[in-house]
Amino acid sequence: MGFTVVVAADRKRGIGKDGTLPWKIKGDMRWFREATTCPDTSEVLARYAMNIGLMDKRTHTWESLTSRIGGARPLPDWTPGARNAVLMGRKTWESLPPRFRPLPGRLNGVISRTVTPGVFHGSHHVWPSLQASLDELGRDPTVKHVFVTGGGEIFKEALARPDCARILITTIDAEYPCDVFLPEFGPEYKEIAISPNLVEDGVGYRFRLLERDSGGV
Numbered sequence: 001m002g003f004t005v006v007v008a009a010d011r012k013r014g015i016g017k018d019g020t021l022p023w024k025i026k027g028d029m030r031w032f033r034e035a036t037t038c039p040d041t042s043e044v045l046a047r048y049a050m051n052i053g054l055m056d057k058r059t060h061t062w063e064s065l066t067s068r069i070g071g072a073r074p075l076p077d078w079t080p081g082a083r084n085a086v087l088m089g090r091k092t093w094e095s096l097p098p099r100f101r102p103l104p105g106r107l108n109g110v111i112s113r114t115v116t117p118g119v120f121h122g123s124h125h126v127w128p129s130l131q132a133s134l135d136e137l138g139r140d141p142t143v144k145h146v147f148v149t150g151g152g153e154i155f156k157e158a159l160a161r162p163d164c165a166r167i168l169i170t171t172i173d174a175e176y177p178c179d180v181f182l183p184e185f186g187p188e189y190k191e192i193a194i195s196p197n198l199v200e201d202g203v204g205y206r207f208r209l210l211e212r213d214s215g216g217v
């Protein structure tokens with residue numbers, strides 16, 4: 001099944017340091033939570049278009065993104081019988097503070113060669129490869145979208161796959177000391193939506209949506 005990569009990166013494509021995130025940007029944490037939890041991706045885009053001016057790059061307006069809805073309304077983050085999955089490398093899973101995992105409202109999947117596959121701690125699934133996780137999730141009719149959420153090792157494999165249909169990237173206009181970086185990805189990913197510059201604690205950032213040419217989630 002097609003999947004979406006979700007990542008935040010600084011000016012030098014840095015994404016992590018000492019097993020954790022180098023920054024704390026609440027607006028980005030909210031975007032991550034809402035985008036990965038809501039089973040209807042177009043609702044998320046419409047809401048962000050309306051609230052912050054996320055713009056369709058193809059039309060240079062935000063109206064195209066909001067055309068589906070008549071006005072601002074609460075984002076449904078739970079649809080009975082449907083949920084999204086978030087897949088992450090074992091190190092990213094371990095980087096989440098125990099009180100925040102599993103990430104609520106989403107099926108949490110961990111990719112690892114060293115942890116025994118199966119349901120682990122009763123809270124999340126462990127798969128021995130990205131392929132195995134996508135195969136199994138593709139057979140689960142309750143899973144609406146799959147998000148690959150890092151870290152560096154998993155992004156490298158995910159971005160090179162033809163079934164990586166979308167990238168939701170938050171670009172942070174600052175430089176942090178980092179030891180994990182987002183791999184380069186090719187021109188087959190085209191930017192289709194972009195937010196205005198948002199600022200939090202003096203740090204600027206933007207949400208961007210890229211779609212793979214042949215993609216479509």
Ligand SMILES: NC(=O)c1ccc[n+]([C@@H]2O[C@H](COP(=O)([O-])OP(=O)(O)OC[C@H]3O[C@@H](n4cnc5c(N)ncnc54)[C@H](OP(=O)(O)O)[C@@H]3O)[C@@H](O)[C@H]2O)c1
Pocket residue numbers: 006007008009014015016017018019020021088089090091092093095111112113114115128129130149150151152153154155157180
């Ligand atoms: N800025 C962001 O958007 C973002 C997002 C997520 C994470 N991060 C940061 O990224 C850093 C972690 O990234 P990382 O690259 O060090 O680690 P990672 O990708 O999270 O996890 C690496 C682990 O995943 C497993 N793995 C990787 N490729 C695999 C494969 N092909 N098959 C099976 N298992 C595989 C292995 O686990 P085993 O060793 O158990 O086999 C490997 O050690 C942290 O600093 C985190 O905070 C940033």
